[in-house]
Amino acid sequence: MTASSQPLLDCLIVDDEPGIAWVMEHLLLTGGYTAVSVPTGMAALAALRQQRFRLAFLDAKLPDIDGLQLAQQLRELEPAMPIILVSGYYYPDDPAILRALESDTISHFIAKPFTNGDILAVLAGLA
Amino acid sequence: MSGQASQSHGAQESGSRGGDQEQYKQLYDMLLNAIPSSVLLIDSKLRVTSVNRNFLTRSQRSLSDTIGCTLAEVFPSVILERTDIKRRILEVFKSNKPSSGQRMAYRAPGMPFRTYYYRIFPIVSGTREEQVMLLMEDVTEQVRLSEEMRRMECHLASVVESASDLVLSLDTEGRILTWNTAAEKLSGFAFSRVKGQFFFEFCHSAAHSDIKNLFHRMRRSARPLTAEWELMPEKGSEIPVAWVFSPMKDDDALTVGIVAVGRDLTEQRKLEAEQRRSQKLAALGVMAGGIAHEIRNPLAVCSSAAQFLMEDGLAAEFRTECAEKIQASLQKASSIIENLLRFSRPSDKQKMAPVALATVLSETITLAANQAKVHKIKIICQLPERCPPVSGVFSLLQQVFMNLLLNAINAMPEGGELHITLEQQGGEARISIKDTGTGIAEDALDKIFDPFHTTSPVGQGVGLGLSLCYSIVKQHLGSISVDSQPGQGTTFTVSLPLL
Numbered sequence: 001m002t003a004s005s006q007p008l009l010d011c012l013i014v015d016d017e018p019g020i021a022w023v024m025e026h027l028l029l030t031g032g033y034t035a036v037s038v039p040t041g042m043a044a045l046a047a048l049r050q051q052r053f054r055l056a057f058l059d060a061k062l063p064d065i066d067g068l069q070l071a072q073q074l075r076e077l078e079p080a081m082p083i084i085l086v087s088g089y090y091y092p093d094d095p096a097i098l099r100a101l102e103s104d105t106i107s108h109f110i111a112k113p114f115t116n117g118d119i120l121a122v123l124a125g126l127a
Numbered sequence: 128m129s130g131q132a133s134q135s136h137g138a139q140e141s142g143s144r145g146g147d148q149e150q151y152k153q154l155y156d157m158l159l160n161a162i163p164s165s166v167l168l169i170d171s172k173l174r175v176t177s178v179n180r181n182f183l184t185r186s187q188r189s190l191s192d193t194i195g196c197t198l199a200e201v202f203p204s205v206i207l208e209r210t211d212i213k214r215r216i217l218e219v220f221k222s223n224k225p226s227s228g229q230r231m232a233y234r235a236p237g238m239p240f241r242t243y244y245y246r247i248f249p250i251v252s253g254t255r256e257e258q259v260m261l262l263m264e265d266v267t268e269q270v271r272l273s274e275e276m277r278r279m280e281c282h283l284a285s286v287v288e289s290a291s292d293l294v295l296s297l298d299t300e301g302r303i304l305t306w307n308t309a310a311e312k313l314s315g316f317a318f319s320r321v322k323g324q325f326f327f328e329f330c331h332s333a334a335h336s337d338i339k340n341l342f343h344r345m346r347r348s349a350r351p352l353t354a355e356w357e358l359m360p361e362k363g364s365e366i367p368v369a370w371v372f373s374p375m376k377d378d379d380a381l382t383v384g385i386v387a388v389g390r391d392l393t394e395q396r397k398l399e400a401e402q403r404r405s406q407k408l409a410a411l412g413v414m415a416g417g418i419a420h421e422i423r424n425p426l427a428v429c430s431s432a433a434q435f436l437m438e439d440g441l442a443a444e445f446r447t448e449c450a451e452k453i454q455a456s457l458q459k460a461s462s463i464i465e466n467l468l469r470f471s472r473p474s475d476k477q478k479m480a481p482v483a484l485a486t487v488l489s490e491t492i493t494l495a496a497n498q499a500k501v502h503k504i505k506i507i508c509q510l511p512e513r514c515p516p517v518s519g520v521f522s523l524l525q526q527v528f529m530n531l532l533l534n535a536i537n538a539m540p541e542g543g544e545l546h547i548t549l550e551q552q553g554g555e556a557r558i559s560i561k562d563t564g565t566g567i568a569e570d571a572l573d574k575i576f577d578p579f580h581t582t583s584p585v586g587q588g589v590g591l592g593l594s595l596c597y598s599i600v601k602q603h604l605g606s607i608s609v610d611s612q613p614g615q616g617t618t619f620t621v622s623l624p625l626l
Contacts, residue, residue, distance in 0.1 A: 019428035019456055027431065061420055061501040064542075088423020089416060089501060112427035116434045 008052050010123070013037035014044040014070065015059040015086070020112075024057060024086075027116050033123060041065030041073075048077050055126060057119075058106075060087030068096065071105045084122055088112035165243070165263040168250065171220050173198045173213060176258055185265070187236065206233060212245075212261075219247045219259045230270075231263070242267045293358075293368065293389035296375070299382055301326045301342040313368075313391055315361030326387065331357035331365050345374055346382050355392070367392040399598060406595050407526060411471060413533050417498035421463050425456030432456075466494040470529060472522055479603075481516040481626055484549055484556050487524050492547060495532040503542030510549050517556055517623045523599045524623075527607075530592035531560045531619045538564025538617060551625065555605075558621045566613035575609060596621075 010033040013024045021037040028035040036051070038044050041064045044056070056074060060067035071083045085106045090097045092111055100106045110118050159166055165182035167175055178193050186193075186201070193201055198213060207213060210231045219226050226247040234240045245263040252258070287294045293310040297303055302325055306318045314321075314329060321329065327338040334356040341352055351373040357365035368389040375384040432449040435441070441449075469490060492508055499506050517524075535545050543563035550557050567575060576597040600607045605623035 017424045017428075019452060020424060022452065023428055023431040026435065061503075063500070063503060065503065087420070088427065089420040112423040113430035114427060116431055 008054060009034045009036060010054045011035040012044060012047060012051075012053040012056040014039075014041070014056065014062065014067075016040065016063050017059070020059070020086075024119070027119055028123075031120055031123070039063070041070040044070060045073060045077070048074060052078070053081060055082040055084060055107075055123070057084050057086050060085055060089040068100050068105060071100070075105060082107040082122075082126055084108040084110060086110045086112060086114065086119075164265070165261075167201075167261040167263075168258045169198065169216060169261055170258050173216060175201055182263070185233075185238075185241070187238065202233075206231060216247055216259055216261070219249050220257060223249045223251065225249065230266070233263075240267075241265055242270045293387070293391075295326070295387040295389070297326055297342075297385040297387055299342070299346055299384060301338065301385070304384065310389075313360065313366060314358055315363075329359055331359055333357075341372065342385070345372060345385055348374055348382075349376075349380075350374075358389070367396055399595075403523070403526065403595055403599075406530070406592060407471060410526075410529055410533055410592070411467070413537075414467075414494070414498050417501045418463060418467060420501050421497040422460045425460040428456040429453045429460075463494075463497065466490060470494055470522075470525060479518045479520060482519040482521050482524060483514070483516050484524070484558065484623070485510045485512075485514055487521060488528060488547060488549055488558065491525050491528040491532060495529060495536065498533065498536050499545060502536055502539060504536055504539055504545050505543075506545045506547065508547040510547075511551070514549060514551050514556055515625045517603070517605075518626050519603045519623065524603070527596045527599050527621065528558070528560070530596050531621075534592060535560055535562035535564065535617070535619075538562050538566070540565075543616075552622075554625050555622045556625055558623075559618055560621075561616060561618040563616040566615055567609070567611040567617055568613055572609060572611060576607070 011024075011028050013021060013028075013035055015021050015024065015037065016039040018039075021039070025035055025037055036047060036053075038047055039062075041062050044058075047053075048056075058067045058070055058074075062070065065073075067085055067087060071085065074081065074083060083106045085097070085100070085108070087109075088111065090109065090111070092109060097106075097109045101109065108122050110122070159177070159179040160181070162179060163181060165185060166177075166179045167182055168177035170176050174195055174197050175193055176195075178190070182188075183190060183193065188201070198216075199207060202212070210229065212231070215226050215229070228244055228246050231243045231245055232240055233243055242265070243263040244266045245261060248260045248262065250258045250260055287305075288308050290307060291309055293313060294305075294307045295303060295310060296305045302323055303321050306316075306321050310321075311317055316329065326342075327335045330338060334354075337354065338356065341354060345352060351371050354370050354372070356368060356370060358368045359365055369392050370387055370389045373386045373388075374382040375386055377383045429452075432452045436446060436449050488508075488510055492506060496506055532545070532547075539545070539562055545563075546559075546561040548559050548561075576593050597607055600621055600623070603623055605621060607619065607621050609617065609619050611617040
């Protein structure tokens with residue numbers, strides 16, 4: 001069974017913080033989207049091999065890999081999938097973020113704490 | 128007669144006794160000339176009646192222009208005036224008793240100055256006209272040596288007095304024999320006040336038994352011993368002083384006294400406190416990233432949960448869930464800040480107190496864990512439930528462990544494992560902090576505890592960290608060591624004496 005044969009899910013959430021996963025899941029599911037959350041980079045790559053997603057929300061600091069590094073690896077698997085970095089480690093005009101946006105490693109950056117509207121706006125924009 | 132310096136003019140009149148007389152005269156001349164001092168016989172009219180070769184050589188005179196001459200003709204007038212020698216000779220004629228010894232500086236034409244020690248002895252002879260003997264001994268060299276010695280003593284005394292360090296001499300029991308100006312100034316006690324008192328009486332009472340022990344060891348020690356003891360001045364609060372005690376040995380290698388040199392550490396302590404403060408700020412800067420990440424996560428949860436609560440028609444169960452998430456997240460953010468506050472509290476002017484190392488370590492690890500997390504580092508920690516306390520300053524020890532943890536995290540940019548163990552070994556607590564990082568090159572290992580040594584690029588390094596760790600651990604009477612394999616990792620071990 002290949003990833004392409006699976007139905008398309010809306011969101012992959014990658015965050016090791018259970019509170020954030022709880023927020024994101026609730027936000028997306030009640031917004032009418034489908035979502036799966038995983039706590040590590042390894043789990044994210046595994047999920048992506050089994051399942052296609054419309055977009056991915058990544059934390060910048062994961063237990064096994066840096067969010068920006070993971071973004072590059074996901075990009076190789078799914079070049080067209082928008083990747084949104086959601087992090088409290090960087091600030092919006094952080095040089096590392098500007099570089100990642102410029103090189104298209106990530107599509108958007110949302111700083112924590114965020115408003116629920118920020119997340120939903122990204123999804124609406126991509127719809 | 129020209130070869131014979133000694134000439135008694137009295138001998139010229141006595142030809143009648145024949146060979147015997149001649150023989151005695153020769154013996155007399157021989158003896159007189161053999162004397163390594165100048166000898167002159169002088170009559171009551173202050174004329175020279177006999178003189179030996181030593182005098183003629185030194186004064187560069189010949190026999191003929193000396194015998195029969197008056198003192199004024201033989202000695203330069205300046206000497207006669209200064210030494211009052213005429214009056215002394217007349218005194219001896221009158222009293223018939225030898226004069227006391229006097230000094231005289233005499234300079235023959237074209238010769239360097241010589242110093243003589245002279246005495247005048249009466250020569251009692253029933254038949255002859257009365258004479259006195261002037262005996263002059265050259266003491267130039269002795270005078271020079273003793274003056275040199277005095278100069279040397281003065282010089283040494285002025286070295287001790289001019290020193291800005293305290294320089295004391297003590298007997299083997301620790302009683303004060305000398306106490307220099309610097310000691311008077313720093314303590315406010317004049318030498319007369321401390322002379323003969325025990326050294327320990329002027330130190331902080333906490334050190335008294337240590338001082339007695341040190342002096343006891345000093346009696347057998349051939350090497351200097353060092354200590355840091357506070358001096359109790361006449362006025363004001365105690366002054367930290369670094370002492371070096373050196374044994375004074377006699378020719379038989381027996382300790383006959385102790386030299387104590389002390390340096391006021393007040394300025395150094397201030398500088399150290401400043402360094403610790405600025406290093407702490409640097410450490411806080413290093414931690415900022417990890418802390419920001421860790422605090423903004425619970426803030427994000429709170430923010431979103433609050434927004435959920437603002438929506439209409441929520442199930443009561445979900446409302447409760449939101450409130451609980453907010454509560455738990457705030458608690459988490461607050462505890463991160465609390466740990467930060469504990470770490471950043473000032474560390475100077477804190478007294479030693481019993482400290483539980485497991486508590487210091489767990490608080491420090493909690494704080495450093497934020498940083499470890501963003502660097503994908505796993506912390507493996509083994510803290511025993513019971514470990515006797517050490518005597519220390521909580522915040523200073525925390526600074527040591529924080530520096531070691533941050534350095535370890537810094538050494539693992541690609542992630543890794545950080546092992547922290549605390550164990551009791553004999554009378555010591557041993558804390559080891561082991562990383563699986565880049566390691567330290569062998570040639571850098573020696574310099575690692577030097578101030579300002581760093582391998583981190585400018586702006587990233589905590590270059591002062593390890594030298595401060597060293598000084599703090601030393602202040603706690605402990606030791607710190609490092610073992611490293613480049614590419615394998617580094618282990619820092621701190622040993623602290625248990626209470």
